[in-house]
Amino acid sequence: MTGVDTGLGREAAVDLGVFRSNVALLAARAVGGPLVIDMTADAYGHGLVRLARAAAESGADILSVRDQADADAISDARIGIDVHCWQTRRFAVPPAGSGIAAFGFGMELTDGAPDGVVPVMRVSAPVLSVKRVPQGHGVSYGFVYRTPKETTLALVPLGYADGLPRAATGSGRMAVGGTQFPVVGRIAMDQVVLDVGDAPIAPGDRAVAFGAGLDGEPTAADWAAATRSTAGEILARIGRRVPRRYIDREASR
Incomplete structure (x- = not known):
């Protein structure tokens, strides 16, 4: 686990099994060029070395x-794969399956993620x-x-210091027990408030x-739509004080 445990139960669960399934699916579809996985920004907040392996x-x-430094970290971990650093080189062949498809999302300038890929990260906290x-x-x-x-009203200890975009004030949603509720009032540094009705x-x-959006919860793409940003930005924003917990299970397809 990485990050700082605040004792408030915040966590970002990263499913390595789902990630492996996504990469394998992309690898099977990579024709005419190598499969390149973009690991920028600490693998979009998922954890560079764990996801690289x-x-x-x-x-x-x-x-x-x-x-x-990221290329060096992968090398130091003795992961047997070619690493290209965009500061020092350019690809000689077009990358296949690059972008954030391996993390479960499409790029806004393409036709989206291939069918079958599933979001890898789940961010949550207790009421x-x-x-x-x-x-x-x-x-x-x-007010x-x-x-x-x-x-x-339900108080949840996730705020903009954890990476939730303040621009989602009035438009963000969270799920409790598979039901989505609106985030109401301004998103604060350390907390949000949900109107859960009755x-x-x-x-x-x-x-x-x-x-992943499989149990009624929003996805990073939903938060992106609510803030006119991208799923990659939402993922990469999740900060170090949200501990990462790594699990390993196959995605339901």
Whole structure:
């Protein structure tokens, strides 16, 4: 596990089995050129060395990085794969399957990710508290949101210091128990508030900011759409104080 454990239960679960399946799928479709996996920005926040090793084991031919320090880290880990650093060289052949398809998403300037790839990262935190409030109750800084009716608010310890974009104020959503709820009020540094209505949400329930989208939760692409950004940006923003937890299971296809 990497990152700083704050004791608040934040985590980014990274499924190595899903990543391997994505790479293997891309490798099977790579025709006319090597399969290049883009590992920039700490493998889009997933963890450079762990993901580099999994990529090499699953059919990738070349890893692409932006910084020499990243190339050195892969070399120091004795991972047997060619690494190209964009600071020092350019590809002699067009890369096949590059971009963030291996992490489960398509690029905005292409036709999207191939069928079958699944998002690899799941960011979540426990609900810290719930509060029943009346109609007109102001939420978060500046009270930009006031409850339209009596409702229940749930506090979740994920904020812009963890990588959630403040631009998602008023448009972001999280899931609890497979049901999505709106993020209301301004996204703060350390927390967000969900309006969960009359749902029986309790402290300790897991709130999922984004994941694979297979259990009713939003994906990084949903957060990107809400903020006019990209899935790659959403993934890479998730900060070091959100500990990474590595799991290894095959994706359901």
